[in-house]
Amino acid sequence: MITVRLLALILISVIGLSSANAVEPNEILKDPVLEQRARALSQDLRCLVCQNQSIDDSNADLARDLRVVVRDRLTAGDTDKQVMAFVVARYGEFVLLKPPVNARTSLLWSGPALVLLFGAIGLVLWFRRRGSATAEGLSADEEKRLAVLMDENTISGETEQ
């Protein structure tokens, strides 16, 4: 009984995971290679109605139409690049979920590297300043106190054995 329930649970969760795409049976191309390419392209195209879903995920009407357009272009013999250019020409670069590298997106792409660079420079400066501050060593008083503490430590260590 328990194993049946467990199996059902696993089955449901697996189905749940795999049904994340919204492609409907009548949209699927007969050629599995083309269909694979269509799926890959659709996952990189934004649904402009829901904006944070890809057209592969979205059930919106426009997303469905764009999936069909992508498949039509592929069937007509377009390369992946040509299909993307076709959609970008109509909807702008915003339609790409992965922003392209160009002058307008240069800050977006170089941002993390710049933050890392500034962080590294800051860290180096901080360590340098700190290094020079600790170079003075211990005073005579501190040496004495340290010796006492070390002594205590050895004694307690021995008694415990």
Added chain:
Amino acid sequence: MPANLRLSYFLPVIIILTLAAIFWSYLGEIKDGKSIQDLPSALIDKPAPVFKLPSINSGDKGFDSAVLKGQVTLVNVWASWCAPCRIEHPRMMQLAREGVAIYGINYKDTPEAATGFLTELGNPYKAVGADRTGKVSIDWGVYGYPETFVVDPKGHIRYRHVGPIMAQDLTDKIRPLIKALNK
């Protein structure tokens, strides 16, 4: 060193002020009635798509993109099932009365429903093309309904309005633009 230290004290203040300025400018845009979801059209200053659409009812003339040359035209994408289109419609009628050439793209509609809409509310269009598959609307980069494009006499798209055109959009954007393009 002390001068350096003072600069680093002010750094957080500078960052916060910069961010505040950016957010403030966005807030200003929203107050001006611009939705942050309104996307800029990729077709601005580009030639309008070339297409030939049949009319809603067989027998009427359809919408051939060749008519978008020689005068300033408005291209309005609408549907009878689209509630904001109904809200917008009186402004289309008004523009038509003012002599603006408006062409309609009827998006994914049935002949009966589209005709019913125009008989009930009036027909501001010089011609309406029926885009039953939505393919021509995709060529225009349409993603919401209604959408309205202003096309200059050379047949280039100069402006796109997403959503219903309200009275203020007429006075602030549409009329001044048509006037400027007619010069």
